[in-house]
Amino acid sequence: MRVEADGTAEVTMTVNGRAVTLAVAPRTTLSDVLRDRLGLTGTHVGCEHGVCGMCTVLLDGEAVRACLLFAVQCDGVALTTVEGLGSASDQHPLQEAFAHHHALQCGFCTPGMLMSSYDLLAGGTYDEHRLPEDMSGVLCRCTGYRGVLAAVAHVARAHPDGVPPPRAAVPPALVGRSGSASVGATLASDARKSPISAPETIAIPSGPPTATVEVRSELTSPVDDVWAVLADFGRLAACLPGAEMTADLGDDRYRGRATVGLGPVSLRFEGLAHVVDHDASARRMRVLAQGTDRGGSSTQAVIRLAADPADGGGTVLWADADVHLSGRVAQFGRALAGDVSRRLFEQFATAVDEAARTGEAPAPGSGPGPVRLALVAGERGQPQLVPMRRVWGTVSTIALPPRPSMRRMSCSTAV
Amino acid sequence: MKAAPFAYHRPASVDEAVDVLAAGDAKVLAGGQSLVPVLAMRLGRPGTLVDITRLPGLDALSVSGGELRLGAAVRQRRVERSAEVADVPLIGRAMPFVGHRELRSRGTVCGSLAHADPAAELPAVAACLGATVEVTGPSGTREVAARDLVTGAMTTVVGADELITAVRFPVARAGDGFGFAEIARRHGDFALAGVAVHVVRGGAATLAAFGVSDRPVVRDVTVGHDPTEAGLRPVTDALAREVVDTAGDAHASRGYRARLLGVLAARELVRAHREAHA
Structure with a gap:
């Protein structure tokens, strides 16, 4: 069975005891179908990526996140939403207990809390001592947890042989709000969207970077050969994993793209790079880079590269970067950064060494493997004056954001 | 926070799944508890999702030859509640830490191995116990030691035209x-x-x-x-x-x-x- 991206599939589900058949596009989530097509707006949508628990419903009797299911996956399943748990005139014991224990303030999380707690009590794994952990899958932002836990514990004690099933005696009418006509139109407009245009100027955010990376690599090639690679932007770009220079705009500005792949994550950044400092005698350079992905993620970076002669005729290559992430990639971000960034710079250093040795840029495909994505959560703070780091000597200072040492990565790589 | 358009493919056999994967730009959809957030944030936009959860045989959970074998469609919560989990106590110890109940009701054990998040519990359990992963691709099924499966953050030895079809955990022995x-x-x-x-x-x-x-x-x-x-x-x-x-x-x-x-x-x-x- 196959449904094309712009097609629809007929899906039949039992919702609160009533059978419904709908045509859905593959990318339509179950939560959107419940709310927009069936009018069951008791199922709330919060984060839409499985974290907050607002959209929790029962699927074949087990609690699931309706935002993490595509409706097309749900053919043949039985769903219970909060509307099926009980009604205003015929409340489920959980609903009565929530009211009695004041287990809600604004009420936004309440449908999720109810469905999650029903699942806990019906699932046969209830343990009062583990209740806080067991109810941690739904977030409340009114700090109403105590009332929720008291209500769930109350129902557990009142029904030691198991919680009564959902009422669903008089399921509410399933009425669509927006119908299905818009699916094709939405897809068509999505397809018409022009490719994103690369920014014309590079603006580095003034706040602290999302991640700070500092890498020292020992290369076998002589320092002049290494610097020759770094000084030629076309060769340098070829050594960056997944990156490609597409145009030389003059004045040390370049247009390019970079593909980042990490498991199911695949981002394609289009952007600019600008070599703002280039000191051939000290073999140091500073590059500003900016890229935007069509999914709304963007990155800016200040990258500093330096090559120093090493004992034994080789080179010590320093690379450090302040990486700013914004958009969804930043939301997704957490501490994968260290491992991933290290790989990226290891690959870069290996490629530079290779390019310095052969005098050529690495051929596409023979060079570095897929890029690893730098994802870290950063701390927020005010910019301050700090001494420039050792790579740059101690002669001057530059305005940099604060850098708690815990956010900093430093590693040595023997290539 | 809506996924970009994709084609949905529900194959009738593992061979068909492999064919679709081999055609390129496709990802395996099992529990989807890690993949769907990535799609929702548009950090990934595969052309095709291959839903393997209804493939015959992949929902098998069995103990034989001193091993607990979990097919790729076996969900974490089913394992957690099964009698067989007593044979591999470490899985039972780890499972409460895997996300939340609401995620384990959909998430699969093999999917967690395939996603290979560096902080995920089940790849560590599989590596600790020396589990064996069955990986099926165009040239058939090969076995990969769980300790050799993960090659980096969210990166495994499983090829783009392959899928994990099962994992086998050694059953605990006296002592x-x-x-x-x-x-x-x-x-x-x-x-x-x-x-x-x-x-x-x-x-x-x-x-x-x-x-x-x-x-x-x-x-x-x-x-x-x-x-x-x-x-x-x-x-x-x-x-x-x-x-x-x-x-x-x-x-x-x-x-x-x-x-x-x-x-x-x-x-x-x-x-x-x-x-x-x-």
């Missing part, structure tokens, strides 16, 4: 003891540091650390005859300093993660040793 612990900021969050341990009566032990590197790190440890937490700390602290190579972040520095790992490892080794000699 085995197990321990599992992790520290996360909130229950269900990704671990800042965690450890799965297996102690065999007599003192030999295997430890898998997770959340502290780009993949589970497995080490053999000797715990001796009458280990105590205090007595093991020099060993586990040194081990932690060696294996923790993740960068610090706003939540936990590298040093703090190493500290956590040293404490958790000593505690769980003692617990597992006691169990092995009970």
Whole structure:
């Protein structure tokens, strides 16, 4: 069975005891179908990526996140939403207990809390001592947890042989709000969207970077050969994993793209790079880079590269970067950064060494493997004056954001 | 937060699934509890999702030949509630830490292995126990040791035209003891540091650390005859300093993660040793 991206599939589900058949596009989530097509707006949508628990419903009797299911996956399943748990005139014991224990303030999380707690009590794994952990899958932002836990514990004690099933005696009418006509139109407009245009100027955010990376690599090639690679932007770009220079705009500005792949994550950044400092005698350079992905993620970076002669005729290559992430990639971000960034710079250093040795840029495909994505959560703070780091000597200072040492990565790589 | 358009393909056989994957630009959809957030944030936009959850045979859960075998469509919550999980106690210990109930009701064990998040519990359990992963592609099915599966953060040896079809965990034997612990900021969050341990009566032990590197790190440890937490700390602290190579972040520095790992490892080794000699 196959449904094309712009097609629809007929899906039949039992919702609160009533059978419904709908045509859905593959990318339509179950939560959107419940709310927009069936009018069951008791199922709330919060984060839409499985974290907050607002959209929790029962699927074949087990609690699931309706935002993490595509409706097309749900053919043949039985769903219970909060509307099926009980009604205003015929409340489920959980609903009565929530009211009695004041287990809600604004009420936004309440449908999720109810469905999650029903699942806990019906699932046969209830343990009062583990209740806080067991109810941690739904977030409340009114700090109403105590009332929720008291209500769930109350129902557990009142029904030691198991919680009564959902009422669903008089399921509410399933009425669509927006119908299905818009699916094709939405897809068509999505397809018409022009490719994103690369920014014309590079603006580095003034706040602290999302991640700070500092890498020292020992290369076998002589320092002049290494610097020759770094000084030629076309060769340098070829050594960056997944990156490609597409145009030389003059004045040390370049247009390019970079593909980042990490498991199911695949981002394609289009952007600019600008070599703002280039000191051939000290073999140091500073590059500003900016890229935007069509999914709304963007990155800016200040990258500093330096090559120093090493004992034994080789080179010590320093690379450090302040990486700013914004958009969804930043939301997704957490501490994968260290491992991933290290790989990226290891690959870069290996490629530079290779390019310095052969005098050529690495051929596409023979060079570095897929890029690893730098994802870290950063701390927020005010910019301050700090001494420039050792790579740059101690002669001057530059305005940099604060850098708690815990956010900093430093590693040595023997290539 | 809506996924970009994709084609949905529900194959009738594993061979058909492999054909669709081999055609390119396709991802396997099993539980979807890690993949769908990536799609929702448009951090990935595969052209096709191949839904393997209804493939005949992939929902098999069985014990035979000293192994617990879980097909790729077997959901975490089913494993957690099964009688068979008693045969591999470490899975039962780890499972409550995997996300939340609402995620385990959809998430699959094999999917967690395939996603290979560095802080995920099940890849560490599989590595600790020396599980075997069955990987099917155009040229048939091959076996991969769980310890060789993960090659980096969210990266495995499974090719773009392959899928994990099953995993086999060795069944516990008399004289085995197990321990599992992790520290996360909130229950269900990704671990800042965690450890799965297996102690065999007599003192030999295997430890898998997770959340502290780009993949589970497995080490053999000797715990001796009458280990105590205090007595093991020099060993586990040194081990932690060696294996923790993740960068610090706003939540936990590298040093703090190493500290956590040293404490958790000593505690769980003692617990597992006691169990092995009970």
